Amino acid sequence: MLKKIIEDRVFSLLTMLIVVVIVASIVFPNTFPTFDNFRQILLNLSIDTIVAVGMMILLISGAFDLSVGSVVAFAGCMTAYLMQFYNVPVPLAILAGITASLIIGWVNGFLIAYQGINPMIQTLAMMGIVRGLALMVSGSGIQNLPYWFNAIGQSKLFGIQMPVWYMLLTVGTFALLVNKTIIFRRFYYIGGNEKAADLSGIRVKRMKMIGFIISATLAGVAGILLSSRLGAALPTMGRGLELRVITAVILGGASLSGGYGKISGALLGALFMGIISNIMVIARISGYWQEIILGIILISTLWLDKSLQKKYSTIA
Amino acid sequence: MMTSKHFLSPASKALAVAVLFLAAACELPPRNSASGVSATSSRQQDSTIANEEYVMVTTAVTMPMYVHHDQAAFKKWGKKMGVKVSILGPAEWDVPAQINTLEELIGTRPTGILVNGTDPAIAQVINKAVAAGIPTVVYDSDIPNSNRHAFLGTDWYEIGKMQGEEMARLLKGKGKIAYMGILGLTNMESGFQGLLDVLKKYPGIEVVGKYDDKANVEEAARITSDVIAAHPDISGVCGFDSNSGPGIALAVREAGKAGTIKITTVDWEPEHLQLVKDGTIQMLVGQKRELFTWYGAQFLYDMVHHTNNVGIPYQINTGLMRITKENVDEYM
Numbered sequence: 001m002l003k004k005i006i007e008d009r010v011f012s013l014l015t016m017l018i019v020v021v022i023v024a025s026i027v028f029p030n031t032f033p034t035f036d037n038f039r040q041i042l043l044n045l046s047i048d049t050i051v052a053v054g055m056m057i058l059l060i061s062g063a064f065d066l067s068v069g070s071v072v073a074f075a076g077c078m079t080a081y082l083m084q085f086y087n088v089p090v091p092l093a094i095l096a097g098i099t100a101s102l103i104i105g106w107v108n109g110f111l112i113a114y115q116g117i118n119p120m121i122q123t124l125a126m127m128g129i130v131r132g133l134a135l136m137v138s139g140s141g142i143q144n145l146p147y148w149f150n151a152i153g154q155s156k157l158f159g160i161q162m163p164v165w166y167m168l169l170t171v172g173t174f175a176l177l178v179n180k181t182i183i184f185r186r187f188y189y190i191g192g193n194e195k196a197a198d199l200s201g202i203r204v205k206r207m208k209m210i211g212f213i214i215s216a217t218l219a220g221v222a223g224i225l226l227s228s229r230l231g232a233a234l235p236t237m238g239r240g241l242e243l244r245v246i247t248a249v250i251l252g253g254a255s256l257s258g259g260y261g262k263i264s265g266a267l268l269g270a271l272f273m274g275i276i277s278n279i280m281v282i283a284r285i286s287g288y289w290q291e292i293i294l295g296i297i298l299i300s301t302l303w304l305d306k307s308l309q310k311k312y313s314t315i316a
Numbered sequence: 317m318m319t320s321k322h323f324l325s326p327a328s329k330a331l332a333v334a335v336l337f338l339a340a341a342c343e344l345p346p347r348n349s350a351s352g353v354s355a356t357s358s359r360q361q362d363s364t365i366a367n368e369e370y371v372m373v374t375t376a377v378t379m380p381m382y383v384h385h386d387q388a389a390f391k392k393w394g395k396k397m398g399v400k401v402s403i404l405g406p407a408e409w410d411v412p413a414q415i416n417t418l419e420e421l422i423g424t425r426p427t428g429i430l431v432n433g434t435d436p437a438i439a440q441v442i443n444k445a446v447a448a449g450i451p452t453v454v455y456d457s458d459i460p461n462s463n464r465h466a467f468l469g470t471d472w473y474e475i476g477k478m479q480g481e482e483m484a485r486l487l488k489g490k491g492k493i494a495y496m497g498i499l500g501l502t503n504m505e506s507g508f509q510g511l512l513d514v515l516k517k518y519p520g521i522e523v524v525g526k527y528d529d530k531a532n533v534e535e536a537a538r539i540t541s542d543v544i545a546a547h548p549d550i551s552g553v554c555g556f557d558s559n560s561g562p563g564i565a566l567a568v569r570e571a572g573k574a575g576t577i578k579i580t581t582v583d584w585e586p587e588h589l590q591l592v593k594d595g596t597i598q599m600l601v602g603q604k605r606e607l608f609t610w611y612g613a614q615f616l617y618d619m620v621h622h623t624n625n626v627g628i629p630y631q632i633n634t635g636l637m638r639i640t641k642e643n644v645d646e647y648m
Binding site: 031034036037040041043044047135138139140141143147150151154155156157158159226230231232234235236237238239240277278281282284286287288290291 | 338341342343344345347369371377378402403404405406407408409410411412415416417419420421423424425435436437440461499500501502504505528
């Protein structure tokens with residue numbers, strides 16, 4: 001029953017999205033419904049969406065990660081640093097950046113799952129530590145990255161810039177894994193009822209740790225991609241990204257108490273926010289409103305989340 | 317590849333075709349993105365001024381210094397000229413989001429774009445705007461590797477130098493100092509460099525620390541009180557963002573050392589000026605931020621209207637103001 005309601009939420013978000021797109025197309029017929037504009041919207045939300053996929057998996061298992069924004073900055077800066085100052089070949093530098101992110105995720109996961117540190121405190125602390133590391137390796141940012149590194153994010157396929165394709169690949173792969181594989185289904189059981197999952201023989205701690213590793217690794221990939229797209233690694237990349245991504249994922253049907261959500265919901269949530277921010281640019285609505293609107297969207301989704309739960313508990 | 321076609325199974329043949337097809341559809345970025353001024357598409361110009369729209373794109377759009385100086389002057393200019401002006405950008409200091417905003421803005425073809433030069437990484441999107449035939453002016457910090465039409469602003473290195481010279485004078489070349497700002501920003505780092513380069517000439521001055529106050533008054537105050545605790549003989553503190561000054565001053569006053577510990581910092585909000593007047597802050601380096609956006613917008617307008625057939629200035633340094641107790645009343 002509840003599953004149906006949550007699935008309805010993905011459906012209702014899609015309906016809302018279509019309504020917003022139609023209204024915007026009528027109000028801004030020359031600037032909104034163009035191929036160029038949609039191409040740009042997709043490109044701009046691709047980085048957030050890749051991070052959102054990892055966050056969705058975590059939220060399904062009942063946890064979240066505040067350090068992803070810092071990991072985005074650190075992975076990009078670390079990769080750029082190795083290429084720029086040690087002339088490390090592009091593939092090796094990327095591998096090192098991803099490995100470093102993976103280690104951050106492992107530390108988060110280990111301390112949370114095995115040592116019982118509260119996920120919010122742990123990832124909040126990690127957010128500061130990793131941001132500091134990013135500042136340390138990159139100073140005020142690293143420019144003039146190698147051509148082949150920039151080509152990763154700046155090339156186009158069928159006229160659409162690569163990050164969009166990487167995003168679709170990530171969403172597709174993880175949607176398949178979460179839907180079809182037993183290992184990934186376990187995140188739902190853990191998020192739904194941790195004790196029951198434990199009693200049924202699932203290695204809850206290990207799975208939780210894997211969740212944090214996936215989230216940090218995807219954030220690392222996103223950071224490297226962002227640097228490649230910008231042609232520069234900035235220590236300020238990904239500021240406030242964690243809030244944006246959590247908002248998108250909740251919007252896309254995840255519940256903060258865990259157990260629910262779909263990978264496609266992460267994409268849908270990010271798409272919704274990307275379109276709203278695009279409309280704000282086209283309508284020339286100033287950045288003052290941005291945080292207000294973001295806050296209102298977040299509160300109304302959380303409120304929806306709560307009232308759905310209440311409704312369910314009375315039915316059940 | 318073609319000769320080995322025989323030995324391939326139908327599945328791998330299909331795969332090979334798919335790979336070739338994808339490779340053909342793939343388009344690499346241009347080799348030298350900085351010199352990509354090609355094919356400036358002719359813009360159909362609207363002769364009615366009322367339809368003109370000038371857009372300012374910055375980051376941290378809600379920062380008080382930006383609101384009171386840059387944005388206020390830009391809006392005033394719009395009113396005077398009778399054209400529409402809009403201000404866009406993220407509320408946080410988020411350069412990738414500023415780039416995204418610019419990318420989305422270019423498609424809507426505004427009359428002119430005024431860009432806050434927050435980071436060299438925005439060069440690419442500036443070039444895109446220029447290539448699309450939109451007049452583009454950069455203010456505050458220059459983006460020298462871009463094709464921007466003009467730049468107005470100040471030299472941050474100079475801001476650091478002024479603070480260093482003033483500090484050396486105030487301390488008579490002897491003492492311990494600390495400095496703070498937002499770490500990791502290109503312009504601020506060059507300010508820090510200016511400060512350090514001047515202080516090299518004064519071996520009697522020891523720099524005890526560089527701190528990140530995250531453009532936050534409470535953070536600046538906390539750092540300053542920690543520095544005072546760790547170095548009771550600290551004799552000066554320099555600030556580099558608009559919230560450094562009030563924070564440093566708060567902590568110095570709470571420690572009962574107002575006037576003893578010398579403070580130099582940037583910006584001249586009413587709060588800063590009051591602190592200079594009562595002797596807590598010894599010197600402010602003021603930027604003429606109003607001129608960045610007022611004349612920046614005017615440059616765009618003149619470019620669109622071909623006001624002078626020689627074009628517009630390429631690079632303008634609007635200069636700095638030195639505000640001390642002697643001249644503070646002129647600014648209040």
